[in-house]
Amino acid sequence: MSGEPIPAPPGPWCPDPMRQQRADYTVEDLLNLPDDAPRVELVDGIIQVTPSPTLGHQDISFLVRLWLHSHAPSDLRVTQAVCVGFGFNTSRQPDVLLYRAEVPSDRSMLRPADVVLAVEIVSPGTRRIDRFAKPGEYAAAGIPFYWRIEQDPVHVYAYRVGDRVGPGGERQYELVADGADVIELTEPFEIKLPIAEITP
CATH class of the missing domain: 3.90.1570.10 (tt1808, chain A)
Structure with a gap:
């Protein structure tokens, strides 16, 4: 039996914290988000995840x-x-x-x-x-x-x-x-x- 850890599956997509701090996301980035990304809006370079609608x-x-x-x-x-x-x-x-x-x-x-x-x-x-x-x-x-x-x-x-x-x-x-x-x-x-x- 191997002592190697089992890699955890990647979690859901979320914005990169460093890019959020730098506020350098662009609308071009939004066009390239993965399919599992939540609904987001971009305000002055910062991605804002919008709440799920009722x-x-x-x-x-x-x-x-x-x-x-x-x-x-x-x-x-x-x-x-x-x-x-x-x-x-x-x-x-x-x-x-x-x-x-x-x-x-x-x-x-x-x-x-x-x-x-x-x-x-x-x-x-x-x-x-x-x-x-x-x-x-x-x-x-x-x-x-x-x-x-x-x-x-x-x-x-x-x-x-x-x-x-x-x-x-x-x-x-x-x-x-x-x-x-x-x-x-x-x-x-x-x-x-x-x-x-x-x-x-």
Whole structure:
């Protein structure tokens, strides 16, 4: 019998601690993550593992995608949880995205100019990010429309980039509509969304 230790199988993927300290991850690194990597976002060169969504979150996300797919004009497409790159060292994964139809289908990362609407469904673990950080980043990058959807009860807040400018000179979102019964908008297309249709 050999006294050699049995090698332990490798554990799940996690970010390299040294690279995290140096904050030198890039969006290119995200495109080369292994298949077993968790869902991540990249903020200023630091990989952030995003919390696993709840079933309720996923149900709302699916219903929003289905509704947009059924109602959006043909020059727009809808998808879920695809990365949007903001420069070389930051990317986010909105829960639902409405993007321009001419974007090639083999792309695994979108540019802000490709995106018309970013949707975030707020969960307990992502409240501050979805309410403050992400809309600031999306507006500054030029994504024209943002929806924040609160749960329990489902309530939609619809924003568009306005004329207001932040302290750093970046454009900011302004609230154009909100509701727990129905949302009516003229942009990015004529929308009359009964909230019951996206409520699980």
